[in-house]
Amino acid sequence: MDTIKVVVAILLTFSLFSFHSFGFQSDELLVDDEEFGLEGAPQPRFPEPTSTRSAPVTTATRKRHSDLDSDSKIEFSLDHAFGDSDFAPAGTFSARIKTWSHGGQTLTKLRFSRNNFTNEEQKNFKNLLESDDFYRIRLPSNVLSPPGRNFIISSVKARCLPREGLDEHFVIHMEGVNVLAVNYGSPGSCPYPRNLKLPVKWSFSSYTVLKNSEQAPRAPIFTEEILGGENGGGEVVQPPERSFWAKYWMYLIPLGLIIMNAITQAMNMPEEQVTGQVPAQGQPSAGAVQRGPSSAARRR
């Protein structure tokens, strides 16, 4: 029972804290995505969504430097294949392994150096472009003991890569030192139908992003006190004042219609009387005037 009480108390304090600070955001520290642009590489020209934006390298690493325990450098290779050919080395990733005090290990400072295409490879790639085939890459699933359990494969239609040069974009999903998946493709869009376009220069510009899992937002926990506090605060958000039109359009439109209708009626009426009465009496006059004699006639 005591433990439950303690848990409840902790939850209460947590929820209190969360309420005052962020509304209903989780109060847990969200581990930053470990994202680093390739150092020295040109900044991506395409606007990236915020979730994968390359963080400024220096600030992020400095922050980490203070609490890291040990550092060691590792390398793992990227292999590629043209269509269904066998895999061959295409480049090397190098990174630092950071061991946390709680025993976990993560990668930081990921760098990538890509080998230039040999003539043979260039020819193969051209073939791929012509046949609209897949360019495939693979990574080991464990960076400490490659290849780990299996290789992580990813592929893209070759026609998606060429722009000026060859642009590629890696998003490597990590879980500790394990590579979970790699999303490989062009950094921008690859519109369909894919047109054949040869690159001007045969060099790669690569963008790499490391991603770790995010924490899920916690289910909000409401308690009496918190709700009481909310109400006591009296901080009721006033709805933004809306314009007269926005408020009453549903009345204004019918009103307008009625008015318009009335006007047209009023416009039509004289004309009708003109056409209807002129041959009979030859006396152009307003309806109201007209009604007098006619009713008088009826009384007769």
Place this chain on the structure above:
Amino acid sequence: MAIRSFFVPFLLFALCFNSSLTPVLSLYEDQVGLMDWHQQYIGKVKQAVFSTQKTGRRRVIVSTEENVIASLDLRHGEIFWRHLLGSNDVIDGIDIGLGKYVITLSSGGSILRSWNLPDGQMVWESFLQGPKHSKSLLLVPTNLKIEKDNVIVVFSNGRLHAVSCIDGEVLWNKDFEAESFEVQQVIQPPGSDLIYVVGFAASSQFEMYQINARNGELLKHESETFSSGFFREVSLVSSETVAALDSTGSILLTISFQNGEISFQQTPISNLVEDSSGPAVIIPSSVPGIFAIKTNAITIFIRVIGKGKLEVVETTNHETAVSNALPISEGQQAFALVQHAGSEIHLAVKLAHDWDGNLLKESIKMDQQRGLVHKVFINNYIRTDRSHGFRVLIVMEDHSLLLLQQGAVVWSREDGLASIIDVTASELPVERDGVSVAKVEHNLFEWLKGHMLKLKGTLMLASPEDVAAIQSMRLKSSEKSKMTRDHNGFRKLLIVLTRAGKLFALHTGDGRIVWSHLLRSLHKSEACKSPIGLNMYQWQVPHHHALDENPSVLVISRCGPSSGAPGVLSFVDAYTGKELNSLSLVHAVVQVIPLPYTDSTEQRLHLLIDSDKHAHLYPKSSEALGIFKREFSNIYWYSVEELDGIIKGHALKCKCTGEVADEFCFDTRDLWSVVFPSESEKIIATVTRKSNEVVHTQAKVIADQDVMYKYISRNLLFVATVAPKGSGEIGSVTPEESWLVVYLIDTVTGRILHRVTHHGAQGPVHAVFSENWVVYHYFNLRAHRYEMSVIEIYDQSRADNKDVWKLVLGKHNLTSPISLFSRPEVITKSQSYFFTHSVKAIAVTSTAKGITSKQLLIGTIGDQVLALDKRFLDPRRSVNPTQAEKEEGIIPLTDSLPIIPQSYVTHALRVEGLRGILTVPAKLESTTLVFAHGVDLFFTQLAPSRTYDSLTEDFSYALLLLTIVALVAAIFVTWRLSERKELQDKWR
């Protein structure tokens, strides 16, 4: 009689105003059974026990493979009472004790329960433990008493227990700890105080223990070695003799242990029957003096005469089933024998010691669609002329249960429907001209009368008889059970595949079986020893130009339990149930991919992936191949290897190379792979969108006149993984050791679009994916509660299209094709809520055009279906929604999801053993058809936003007519009055 209104737009408009109110879905008491039906089943009967006491004479107690124990009415086959034990509480044996208690042994012999026979209340329950796992045997001797206590003898988990019948107390127990001892029989010779436990040890040693039934004292232990070993089962011949087979299955052994002396008598089977070939197996039976063996297709009945002398009494090559023995009088035991002969079955009841004489011999015509007789249970009764009458309960191959008496089938139960594997819906035939009109005219008077009655009901003038008449009229409405298509699309056929390999077509109107068909391809045969039905797909759904064809379904099955076993395809006509064609494949079927293409006869193209990763195209026609070739490079699929924790993406490569020269076979290649680290993640759930789901609009207008674009892709996969430690039961790990990671993966490129970790969460995970959202249910260990989370995914690449001018000038990218090879720009929104129930299944309503708002259908642990508005799972909910958000219909945030008692779709009913929920759109946009299945079946119609596009069932046309007539009359009267008044005015 819902009539589609012409004011749909207007009603839609009205609905928009109403939508801020929570729709009330409840049903009035008198509406139960109008649109819903509920059927109760029990599953394939394993064992049946007849009650012999006076009061219980009309009852039979059965235990089934669905873990149901039930008491059935012998006259009609109705269920008196029924209990569904859990899925891991398999029933080992049932019996009746003291004439008024039903004794069940379950859970591998560790739970013994007693139920009150008349009403099914549980009387007591005992847990029996033991040193090791073993066979479980239940024995309820009729007259074994220990201090006035009737005793139940149970052998389970390597221990012999004697349990009191009155209160379930264990009187004594005795361990059999010898390592290799395998118990075969527990025998209690009537009239003695001894219990014999016989079994094998070390596969070649026969062991016999003699035990004092009063105190469990071991009196004698004998063992004898037989050099060539034993083959599995023994058959009890008398209380001191058993029959067994040697390990090669060619020599019969009769083992007698009279007075504690074990002696073997060997008889080669070839001595008895000349043309026997292959190893024999013993058919378990309990007929004294006789046992049966089976070699190949021949069944041999053998009588034991005297000391180990055997005599063949009958050999037959028909399919035969034998019942248990039934004591009918002093020293006489009868048993039933059922044999197949063509379309008839022959039932013979014989006395155990007199094979040639028949007490009863009957031939009964049997429906071919029921297959073979699997089990027979015999019961006797006293006829009006005081002679013995017999009735037998037979269990057929299709799992149905029949009672035979006096040469006729008294009743039958389609209990195959308790184990449904797959369900699909099919349209009914189109109504031909001139059928219904005449009928309506003929019934015009009835129709008017009905409406007058309804009017009376509305105006509260109806007498109780009238109310009853109205109710029965509504329930019996012939309209809903017609065999033709209706323009609202409420009438459909539900095609159901059961575990027995039988297809049923159920009518959605009243749940009756329209046709049933035992698939020939799922019959046991030489080529295919143990066929298993796997899935069902809609093969041909004719519409437009191919209306003359009947729709058909494709049933995929497999020979044998391993995934590499060759597959079998059957094509079945959905209107008649005829098997159009069946193909025995040379390759296995690991995965079936219905492609979004159809040929000119509306046959859907299917791609079957075999275990060697070849893809096979069906139908095998050149036209299909032509269509397929056009889309060759646009076909992608994925496979989930749950054990390895790998998800792979595949595409087609080229024609098959190698020995099989087949135009329709293609090689495949791997495009991507996601490898989950085995030490931290284990896949427990994968969910995709329904392939036939319709999404009405991609844009979602939110409160501040802003637009968000849903990311709608057919190629999204939801994956949930948990820590391997935490994959056990809830509570087996601490919150620190357990986590749940969920992913949204694009199955064409293998991109992980979203990945989020729930710390301290544990499975089981149930999820449903629809449009651009996924809802999943799991357990939160920190909060000690179940939680449900929602993830919605939105497309940012289209977010710029908000400008009206862009749309007007055509400078938008809304019509450009989407390529998944582009880098996706998506954002996700998610939120979690507590939920009270644990969940068995989740589904979502689906409507014809996808306009109607959605409801989640949650199969709760109480076997009910709860409808929960999707708006409760909207990640944009906040504590204090602004005025604009409130107008949009956003509900203020609460920490847990409400369970409104009125929103149970199943109202007061329970769908026992709920396994799946299927939703089918009706033609009427507001309505969706819901079919929930488990041991029971339940069907209903749902209107998540109420029936805004039709008049309700009980709309009173008479009242409308009356009003119109009254109005017209009033117009005439006032017109007359005004005329008169005007005239008077003129004369004034």
